[in-house]
Amino acid sequence: MNVTVLGAGAWGTALAKIASDNGHEVTLWGRDPALLASISQERENKRYLAEVPLPGSWRFEPDLCRSSQGADVLVMAVPSKGFRDVLRNLRGFQGTVVTVTKGIEFESGLTMSGVLESEFPDAIPVALSGPTIAREVATGMPAASVAASVDSKAAILVQELFHRPTFRVYTSSDVLGVELGGALKNVIAIAAGVCDGLGFGDNSKAALLTRGVAEIRRLGVAAGAKAETFTGLSGLGDLTVTCFSPLSRNRTFGEKLGEGGQLTEILAASRSVVEGVPTARSAHHLANRLKVETPIVDEVFLMLHDAKPVKAALQSLLGRDSKHED
Amino acid sequence: MNVTVLGAGAWGTALAKIASDNGHEVTLWGRDPALLASISQERENKRYLAEVPLPGSWRFEPDLCRSSQGADVLVMAVPSKGFRDVLRNLRGFQGTVVTVTKGIEFESGLTMSGVLESEFPDAIPVALSGPTIAREVATGMPAASVAASVDSKAAILVQELFHRPTFRVYTSSDVLGVELGGALKNVIAIAAGVCDGLGFGDNSKAALLTRGVAEIRRLGVAAGAKAETFTGLSGLGDLTVTCFSPLSRNRTFGEKLGEGGQLTEILAASRSVVEGVPTARSAHHLANRLKVETPIVDEVFLMLHDAKPVKAALQSLLGRDSKHED
Numbered sequence: 078m079n080v081t082v083l084g085a086g087a088w089g090t091a092l093a094k095i096a097s098d099n100g101h102e103v104t105l106w107g108r109d110p111a112l113l114a115s116i117s118q119e120r121e122n123k124r125y126l127a128e129v130p131l132p133g134s135w136r137f138e139p140d141l142c143r144s145s146q147g148a149d150v151l152v153m154a155v156p157s158k159g160f161r162d163v164l165r166n167l168r169g170f171q172g173t174v175v176t177v178t179k180g181i182e183f184e185s186g187l188t189m190s191g192v193l194e195s196e197f198p199d200a201i202p203v204a205l206s207g208p209t210i211a212r213e214v215a216t217g218m219p220a221a222s223v224a225a226s227v228d229s230k231a232a233i234l235v236q237e238l239f240h241r242p243t244f245r246v247y248t249s250s251d252v253l254g255v256e257l258g259g260a261l262k263n264v265i266a267i268a269a270g271v272c273d274g275l276g277f278g279d280n281s282k283a284a285l286l287t288r289g290v291a292e293i294r295r296l297g298v299a300a301g302a303k304a305e306t307f308t309g310l311s312g313l314g315d316l317t318v319t320c321f322s323p324l325s326r327n328r329t330f331g332e333k334l335g336e337g338g339q340l341t342e343i344l345a346a347s348r349s350v351v352e353g354v355p356t357a358r359s360a361h362h363l364a365n366r367l368k369v370e371t372p373i374v375d376e377v378f379l380m381l382h383d384a385k386p387v388k389a390a391l392q393s394l395l396g397r398d399s400k401h402e403d
Numbered sequence: 404m405n406v407t408v409l410g411a412g413a414w415g416t417a418l419a420k421i422a423s424d425n426g427h428e429v430t431l432w433g434r435d436p437a438l439l440a441s442i443s444q445e446r447e448n449k450r451y452l453a454e455v456p457l458p459g460s461w462r463f464e465p466d467l468c469r470s471s472q473g474a475d476v477l478v479m480a481v482p483s484k485g486f487r488d489v490l491r492n493l494r495g496f497q498g499t500v501v502t503v504t505k506g507i508e509f510e511s512g513l514t515m516s517g518v519l520e521s522e523f524p525d526a527i528p529v530a531l532s533g534p535t536i537a538r539e540v541a542t543g544m545p546a547a548s549v550a551a552s553v554d555s556k557a558a559i560l561v562q563e564l565f566h567r568p569t570f571r572v573y574t575s576s577d578v579l580g581v582e583l584g585g586a587l588k589n590v591i592a593i594a595a596g597v598c599d600g601l602g603f604g605d606n607s608k609a610a611l612l613t614r615g616v617a618e619i620r621r622l623g624v625a626a627g628a629k630a631e632t633f634t635g636l637s638g639l640g641d642l643t644v645t646c647f648s649p650l651s652r653n654r655t656f657g658e659k660l661g662e663g664g665q666l667t668e669i670l671a672a673s674r675s676v677v678e679g680v681p682t683a684r685s686a687h688h689l690a691n692r693l694k695v696e697t698p699i700v701d702e703v704f705l706m707l708h709d710a711k712p713v714k715a716a717l718q719s720l721l722g723r724d725s726k727h728e729d
Contacts, residue, residue: 208609219721220606223728245721247728280546283534283644287636308634309728310613318609321647395545396568 078102078238081148083141083163085112086349087125087211088177089154094215095239096152097132104136106144108159113137125349129215141166150238151200153178153189156350157260160189164196171199173231175224175238179206179259180352181359186300186366188256201231204252205239206259206311208318210325214244221245223311225255247310254306257297262316263353264360264377265289267331268394269320271380271387274335281395285373286320288394292371296360299367327353334380334387357381404428404564407474409467409489411438412675413451413537414503415480420541421565422478423458430462432470434481439463451675455541467492476564477526479504479515482676483586486515490522497525499557501550501564505532505585506678507685512626512692514582527557530578531565532585532637534644536651540570547571549637551581573636580632583623588642589679590686590703591615593657594720595646597706597713600661607721611699612646614720618697622686625693653679660706660713683707 078101082093085107097103107113116122117137120130138144141163145151150173155163157180174197176189187195190202207222214220224239224246226232232248240246249255265286272282293316294307306312319325330351333343344351361378364371376394379385404427408419411433423429433439442448443463446456464470467489471477476499481489483506500523502515513521516528533548540546550565550572552558558574566572575581591612598608619642620633632638645651656677659669670677687704690697702720705711 208606208613210604210606213604213606218602218604218606219610220604221610221721242722249728276544278536278539278544278546279644279648279650280534280536280539280544283640283647284545284547284636286643287534287634287640290634290639306728308613308616310610313616313639314609314613317612317643317647318605321609321643322605324605395547396571 078149079147080150081145082152084154090122090126091211091215095244104138104144106138110139113139161192170197174200175203175205175235177205180356181260183359186363190252201228203231203235204256206255208314210322217243219243223247223249223255225249225252251303251306254297254302255311257302258307258312260356261293262319263327264357264374266319266327267353267377268373270328270331271335271391274332292373296364296369296371299369326351354381404475405473406476407471408478410480416448416452417537417541421570430464430470432464436465439465487518496523500526501529501531501561503531506682507586509685512689516578527554529557529561530582532581534640536648543569545569549573549575549581551575551578577629577632580623580628581637583628584633584638586682587619588645589653590683590700592645592653593679593703594699596654596657597661597717600658618699622690622695622697625695652677680707
């Protein structure tokens with residue numbers, strides 16, 4: 078198949094590598110032509126995925142519209158903030174579009190497949206998500222993920238595109254659940270990182286993660302997703318890796334906050350987008366609209382968007398008053 | 404209250420510290436009088452919880468029967484292997500008995516509260532479990548746990564006994580679920596440790612943990628527990644911390660196996676009991692009896708009790724053939 082990957086960040090690059098390792102023709106587009114030229118010359122993405130050798134067979138296309146021409150499958154791996162703009166600049170695509178971007182649009186409350194449907198009514202969205210730290214996947218360490226679509230043939234197509242012995246792809250029909258799990262876990266991971274930064278230990282983080290799964294599920298179900306999706310790979314699985322991996326950006330961002338760093342400075346110093354920051358705002362808004370209790374999302378929102386001191390925010394989470402579990 | 408803690412390991416010592424920090428009178432019994440004498444003299448449990456200062460107010464009682472005399476609450480913190488023997492040597496106790504031992508008796512398939520009921524029909528069992536790495540709790544890092552009993556007054560008594568700002572205790576009525584979650588997670592944690600030892604990364608471990616929760620829940624529900632308990636603190640919460648904490652014995656044991664260590668040598672060198680080893684056998688047996696599919700438990704059982712090479716066991720887990728998630 079001809080696969081065009083839009084986005085030359087860590088995950089876009091890793092997915093392009095898997096597709097080409099599986100024998101597909103890969104075209105890579107990225108916003109920065111200099112980065113594309115550098116990847117092409119060095120066969121390495123030094124900025125986002127250093128020290129991972131890449132195949133020499135890729136086509137690099139700095140022109141967005143040209144990059145998608147002739148593609149059987151389009152992979153959207155751009156930050157959520159620019160997602161709709163990229164689609165608008167593309168001016169249409171018919172066929173399977175894999176969304177791997179984890180976010181919720183603030184104004185619409187839509188996940189990325191929703192944004193896609195609103196822009197390209199003829200495209201078939203497939204959400205690919207799961208516990209997939211890009212560096213581990215790109216270096217061939219075993220991982221598993223979920224390809225979700227209401228069109229089961231499209232889900233199977235994406236499964237076949239990426240499935241490898243070290244990258245197992247399962248299918249699902251719950252697109253919204255898979256996407257909300259992926260987006261919301263970044264918010265919980267920021268709280269988990271704050272926990273680390275404050276030196277609160279793994280017991281606290283495990284308690285927070287346990288509540289996080291329940292909270293994500295509650296919000297997801299209210300939004301129309303299936304409850305069981307949130308205890309699957311794209312919910313619990315992704316949440317776990319994001320809360321514990323030293324390579325997770327959202328956790329690391331939270332850790333720096335917990336250590337006393339200043340929000341704007343940490344964000345300015347970060348090379349990659351920290352999706353949990355805008356997602357905290359969108360999720361807080363969505364939860365208010367759906368009248369769902371989301372204490373962790375609320376505290377992260379207050380930390381990030383209302384300057385609440387991080388220690389006070391975490392303590393109010395760890396010291397909540399409910400006394401009975403079942 | 405007068406609280407007698409039976410077992411001077413890391414967790415018994417940490418719980419004794421919490422109880423006395425909360426103003427209760429503590430008596431500590433342990434199998435080894437020399438250890439008790441050393442704790443008494445040094446105000447520190449150098450063998451199992453080094454560098455944590457302990458209060459000077461405890462009573463140390465090397466005689467088992469005498470240790471429980473006058474106790475309002477008994478805390479059972481001995482390894483599962485010796486649990487029934489300790490009860491038999493105690494020759495009866497009427498009142499609240501907190502079981503914190505995580506295991507399943509092979510012959511009977513009973514968790515520790517079940518063993519307790521069979522020996523002391525007049526006692527009121529309360530299971531206390533959750534993501535509680537002893538060292539973190541003993542040093543005052545925040546943690547949360549669950550006190551479960553069919554007798555809600557007893558659960559509340561135990562909650563009041565241990566509840567502190569840094570150690571929050573929730574109550575539950577699902578004793579079996581709380582105990583099975585605590586016991587079975589040790590088996591999953593051994594597999595997670597093997598994953599670490601083989602260098603498989605956090606993506607794999609998160610995928611394994613996701614399946615682990617589903618597997619534990621499946622077996623637990625078949626045994627009569629409530630499904631939701633397994634996504635609570637004593638299920639998912641405890642599983643998470645045990646699969647990720649560098650301080651977890653069962654994970655560390657698995658890691659050494661994954662690195663190529665020999666089972667008998669690792670066990671001989673371990674100062675503490677690795678409960679997941681006997682639990683793998685009991686859980687495998689229980690799953691067979693209840694006709695529940697437990698692929699992780701089965702592979703860990705084969706590694707530990709049938710000399711299956713650890714890499715082959717893990718690969719057969721990570722490469723299982725199911726293709727659809729929902």
